[in-house]
Amino acid sequence: MIAQLDPRTLLAAADNRLYLDYVSGTGSAAQFFSHSPLDFAAALQARRQQAYPRRQVSLLLSEYNSRLGAHPKTLENIEALDDRSTFCVIAGQQAGFLGGPVYTAYKIITAIRLAESLQGELDARLVPVFWLATEDHDFNEINHAHYAKSDGEIGRAKFGWELEGHPVSDLTISPAVLQAYAEYMDNLVAGPYLTQIRAWSAPQPGENFGEWQARMWLKLFSDHGLVVVEPRILRPAGGEWLASALRHGDEIDDRLALVSQHLSQNGYAPALTPEQSGRLYTFDAAGYRVRVERPQEHLAQIQAHPERYSTDAALRPLFADAMLPVLASVLGPGETAYQAMLRPLYELFGLPQPVLFPRRSYTIVAQGEAQRLTEYGTSADAILTGQLDLDAAFRGLVPASEQQLFASALQQTEAALLPLRPYLSGIDPSLEKTWSQTLASTTRSLETLQERAIKARLSQLGFAKGELRALQNALLPRGRLQERVMPLPHFVNRFGPSFVDALFGAGDLQDFSHAILTLEDRHG
Numbered sequence: 001m002i003a004q005l006d007p008r009t010l011l012a013a014a015d016n017r018l019y020l021d022y023v024s025g026t027g028s029a030a031q032f033f034s035h036s037p038l039d040f041a042a043a044l045q046a047r048r049q050q051a052y053p054r055r056q057v058s059l060l061l062s063e064y065n066s067r068l069g070a071h072p073k074t075l076e077n078i079e080a081l082d083d084r085s086t087f088c089v090i091a092g093q094q095a096g097f098l099g100g101p102v103y104t105a106y107k108i109i110t111a112i113r114l115a116e117s118l119q120g121e122l123d124a125r126l127v128p129v130f131w132l133a134t135e136d137h138d139f140n141e142i143n144h145a146h147y148a149k150s151d152g153e154i155g156r157a158k159f160g161w162e163l164e165g166h167p168v169s170d171l172t173i174s175p176a177v178l179q180a181y182a183e184y185m186d187n188l189v190a191g192p193y194l195t196q197i198r199a200w201s202a203p204q205p206g207e208n209f210g211e212w213q214a215r216m217w218l219k220l221f222s223d224h225g226l227v228v229v230e231p232r233i234l235r236p237a238g239g240e241w242l243a244s245a246l247r248h249g250d251e252i253d254d255r256l257a258l259v260s261q262h263l264s265q266n267g268y269a270p271a272l273t274p275e276q277s278g279r280l281y282t283f284d285a286a287g288y289r290v291r292v293e294r295p296q297e298h299l300a301q302i303q304a305h306p307e308r309y310s311t312d313a314a315l316r317p318l319f320a321d322a323m324l325p326v327l328a329s330v331l332g333p334g335e336t337a338y339q340a341m342l343r344p345l346y347e348l349f350g351l352p353q354p355v356l357f358p359r360r361s362y363t364i365v366a367q368g369e370a371q372r373l374t375e376y377g378t379s380a381d382a383i384l385t386g387q388l389d390l391d392a393a394f395r396g397l398v399p400a401s402e403q404q405l406f407a408s409a410l411q412q413t414e415a416a417l418l419p420l421r422p423y424l425s426g427i428d429p430s431l432e433k434t435w436s437q438t439l440a441s442t443t444r445s446l447e448t449l450q451e452r453a454i455k456a457r458l459s460q461l462g463f464a465k466g467e468l469r470a471l472q473n474a475l476l477p478r479g480r481l482q483e484r485v486m487p488l489p490h491f492v493n494r495f496g497p498s499f500v501d502a503l504f505g506a507g508d509l510q511d512f513s514h515a516i517l518t519l520e521d522r523h524g
Helices: 013-024 040-047 054-067 072-080 103-121 175-187 194-201 209-224 231-237 239-247 249-265 295-304 316-323 333-339 343-349 367-375 380-384 390-395 400-417 420-427 431-460 465-475 488-495 498-504
Strands: 002-005 086-093 125-132 144-148 154-158 227-229 280-283 289-291 326-331 355-358 361-366 514-519
Touching: 002 380, 013 333, 013 355, 040 326, 054 072, 054 209, 054 227, 054 231, 072 125, 072 209, 072 227, 086 103, 086 316, 103 125, 103 209, 103 326, 103 361, 103 498, 125 209, 144 175, 144 488, 154 175, 175 194, 194 209, 194 488, 209 227, 227 231, 231 239, 231 316, 239 249, 239 280, 239 295, 239 316, 239 343, 249 343, 280 295, 316 326, 316 343, 326 333, 333 355, 361 367, 361 380, 361 465, 361 488, 367 380, 367 465, 367 514, 380 465, 380 514, 390 465, 400 431, 420 431, 488 498, 498 514
Parallel strands: 086 125, 086 326, 125 227, 326 355, 361 514
Antiparallel strands: 002 514, 144 154, 280 289
């Protein structure tokens, strides 16, 4: 069963107004993008004559994906990229531990579904690509994974790295990584699918952290033709473009500053700081990733050694779109806000900006959880939209006649004490304060008794506040959308390998609502 929620009820309007206006076609957001979310035919026409290093990229991708054990469908898609009538639907994400939050899988599935759909609509072959952003050096975003504890609280397995500050592509499968992996698996509730999860997700000898994550995604989606790429794989083909990015540094600054001002004038918050964006990174003597501060001094070296350079958040999409014939890019709200600043840069580099297609967004509910929420008098959408007051919901389960007993007792107590007030005040004015303290103390005692009575009564009826809190936590772990916290193994452990298959048919691809997907809990 699937239900839809308006994303405006879930996403803070102030922080996500640009994205919400873009997907709904309202406001002035459209002017910051080259295409609307469904403008595929025009986007295809704009890039048919675009030049790409197709042959070199195809060879680089073939070697990388073959080494990771890609399915023949992936290798066929890579070979097809050498043809001028083949284009890409791309999704990207950092190399999060155990795949990172499950929305990474939602991105990939959206890209695969969109590629399959467009191939039937357009006169072109569409290849799904996953860009594994291992050039990133924000280690704290990728070094952990969350799991559900037996009490419904959320735990975390985490590892450290003595080379934090290096790009993630330098991260090895260290003892710390293996220990965090073992900790995570040990904390998954044992069930019928744990062996399969380990078979899919266990690190293999000889691979580094990025290759581990790439192989996991290929194992899941390579039979759908998914192509996985790390940016380091494509850098040998990108020397000319990277040099161009150095030469255009001042113009990049000017264009980012101008679009930032334009966004602000239209009531949108710029997602990138112009003064700190649009630059390349290189490496210092110790191998740490550092921003290029004097571009002209690097022009000679970058052509000879493009592998020593990488892009920041502003230039990353442009580098991908210069190397690959990207028709559509599958994005979340934050990435869409980044892209709103990049149209002037696409024009600067003579690149067509792709269609920006919102990824599918889900909250997964087990059938038993949905039923139990109904018994508690609430629902998944009430939790997700912040309408659930846990204490009020719990109290509301007590029959009204029993709640009235305590309300009556409180009223009668105050009525019984009230005649004493003028009497005590007349004897000694200071006794009125003592009277007030006595009333407050008696009221607190009755309220404590009421709380204990409610707890005992609801326990008799089969309800517990801890269970309701655990249900709330299952849908909003750590107070955030489930898809932004829990990784894919958490869901496969509960719903089985068919969980991934269910997502391929879950909801209309062009419905940009948030979906509440109710599935049978198959955990044994």
